[in-house]
Every structure is written in structure tokens, then in C-alpha cells.
Amino acid sequence: MSQTNDPAPSSPRRGRLITLEGGEGVGKSTQIGRLLQRLRDEGIEAVATREPGGSEGAEILRRVLLSGVVKPLGPAAEAILFAAARIDHIDALIEPALAAGIWVVSDRFADSTRAYQGGAGSLDNRLINALERTALGDLQPDLTLILDLPPGEGLRRAAARRKDADGVDRFEGEDLRFHEAIRAAFLTIAADNPQRCVVVDASASEVEVAAAIWTAVSDRLLKERELDRAHGS
Ligand SMILES: Nc1ncnc2c1ncn2[C@@H]1O[C@H](COP(=O)(O)OP(=O)(O)OP(=O)(O)O)[C@@H](O)[C@H]1O
Numbered sequence: 259m260s261q262t263n264d265p266a267p268s269s270p271r272r273g274r275l276i277t278l279e280g281g282e283g284v285g286k287s288t289q290i291g292r293l294l295q296r297l298r299d300e301g302i303e304a305v306a307t308r309e310p311g312g313s314e315g316a317e318i319l320r321r322v323l324l325s326g327v328v329k330p331l332g333p334a335a336e337a338i339l340f341a342a343a344r345i346d347h348i349d350a351l352i353e354p355a356l357a358a359g360i361w362v363v364s365d366r367f368a369d370s371t372r373a374y375q376g377g378a379g380s381l382d383n384r385l386i387n388a389l390e391r392t393a394l395g396d397l398q399p400d401l402t403l404i405l406d407l408p409p410g411e412g413l414r415r416a417a418a419r420r421k422d423a424d425g426v427d428r429f430e431g432e433d434l435r436f437h438e439a440i441r442a443a444f445l446t447i448a449a450d451n452p453q454r455c456v457v458v459d460a461s462a463s464e465v466e467v468a469a470a471i472w473t474a475v476s477d478r479l480l481k482e483r484e485l486d487r488a489h490g491s
């Protein structure tokens with residue numbers, strides 16, 4: 259929890275939270291590797307993490323959630339467990355890193371609950387909003403990159419990456435309509451939050467996607483950081 263002598267959220271001493279979102283196999287992990295390298299090349303200390311997971315407790319919940327054992331309990335139970343994992347992730351990793359001036363790049367975050375349990379799972383927005391308020395408090399990503407790809411292509415990429423067909427997880431195994439609903443939900447999130455979200459065409463080559471991501475990071479975060487520095491704040 260923040261204390262009165264913590265740096266203000268916009269202070270250059272506080273890190274930035276960047277989240278990558280999108281459906282299955284859109285290229286988030288691939289791009290996070292590239293983005294981390296670019297940030298470090300700029301002299302920015304940055305750490306990569308993921309959801310569900312990123313902390314010891316959240317990784318335990320990841321195994322439970324992706325095994326599918328919670329599916330019969332319905333999207334509300336799943337959303338509550340994703341939120342529990344998120345709380346541990348924020349407390350154990352995200353907030354301490356940001357407070358230390360480290361940038362955090364997360365493979366998925368709260369928008370995934372909105373898209374998967376809300377958009378595709380039809381979970382009531384009131385529960386999603388309540389869980390988000392509880393888990394995040396005042397924390398919001400400084401930038402969310404939504405990698406957009408037709409789900410058929412994303413699932414093909416995910417299948418090609420995974421040689422073992424038995425390795426399909428809880429959500430990859432859902433039908434195409436479910437994945438179309440996820441894509442639509444992410445695009446709605448982006449339209450509703452233009453100050454935070456940038457949609458990136460993930461059907462382009464890895465290099466082109468990386469360039470689009472870097473443009474968004476530069477325009478939205480690096481210029482602001484340079485201005486802060488120039489004004490000595
Ligand atoms: N732009 C691209 N064009 C073609 N293939 C790509 C592209 N980006 C990534 N891939 C390949 O697609 C597969 C899935 O990529 P990646 O694991 O990065 O996606 P992801 O979004 O993290 O997936 P998931 O959410 O399912 O974990 C990998 O085999 C990767 O090499």
C-alpha cells in the first residue's frame with residue numbers, strides 16, 4: 259500500500275506498468291521479449307511478468323485455473339480466483355517494482371478478466387468491476403497494447419507452438435465463437451479506453467509488430483518521461 263512519502267504516480271522515479279493483451283497465440287510472449295530488450299537498450303530497468311502468475315501464490319492459482327478444474331464452478335468462481343492471483347501478483351511483484359522505479363511489462367492483466375470471463379463468459383459487469391476495484395485499487399496500467407488477430411490464426415499459431423496436442427489448456431479448448439467474443443471484447447475495451455489502450459495489428463510480421471509496439475511506447479511513455487526529466491520532476 260502506498261505511503262505519503264511515496265513518489266507521485268507520474269514521477270520519473272516510479273516505474274511504468276505496460277500490459278499486453280489479446281486472444282490465444284497473438285504473439286504477446288514473443289513481443290514482451292523484444293520490448294524488454296528495447297527498454298533495457300534505452301537504459302530503462304524493466305521486468306517481464308505474466309497473469310495468471312508472476313508471484314509464488316499466483317503461480318499456484320495459475321496451475322489450478324488452467325487445469326480446468328474450476329470450469330464447472332462457472333465464470334464467477336474463475337474470475338474470483340483470477341482476482342486473488344492478481345492481488346498476490348500486485349502485492350508481491352508489481353507494486354514493489356514500480357515503487358523502485360522499475361518498469362513492469364505484464365503478459366495479460368485485468369482486461370483479460372473482462373474479455374474472457376466477461377465478454378466470452380457473460381459474467382455480470384458489476385462483479386467484474388467490484389473485483390477490479392478490490393484487486394487494483396488506484397493502480398491502472400500506464401499503457402495497454404492489445405494485439406489483435408483473427409482467432410483462427412491465433413489458435414493455429416498456438417497449436418504450431420505446442421507440439422503436444424494434450425497440452426491444450428482450459429481456454430484454448432473453447433470453440434471459435436468463444437474466441438471471437440474475446441476478440442470483440444478486447445476491441446471494445448480499447449474503444450472505451452483510448453487514453454490507455456493501443457490496438458496493434460498482430461497479423462503483421464514479428465518485426466513489424468515490434469515496431470508498432472515501440473512507436474506506441476515511445477509516443478505514450480518515453481516522451482512524457484523526457485518531459486518530466488526536462489522539468490526536473
Ligand atoms: N507476428 C508473428 N507472425 C507469425 N508467427 C508469430 C508472430 N508472433 C509470434 N508468432 C509465433 O506464434 C506462436 C505464439 O506466439 P506467442 O507464444 O508469443 O503468443 P502468446 O500471445 O504469448 O500466446 P498465448 O496467449 O497462447 O500464451 C509462437 O510460435 C510464435 O513464434
Ligand SMILES: Cc1cn([C@H]2C[C@H](O)[C@@H](COP(=O)(O)O)O2)c(=O)[nH]c1=O
Pocket residue numbers: 282308309310324340365366367368369370371372374375429430
Ligand atoms: C489473466 C487472465 C487469463 N485468462 C486466461 C487467458 C489464457 O487462456 C490463460 C492464460 O494463459 P496464457 O498462455 O498465459 O495466455 O488464462 C483469463 O481467462 N482471465 C484472466 O483474468
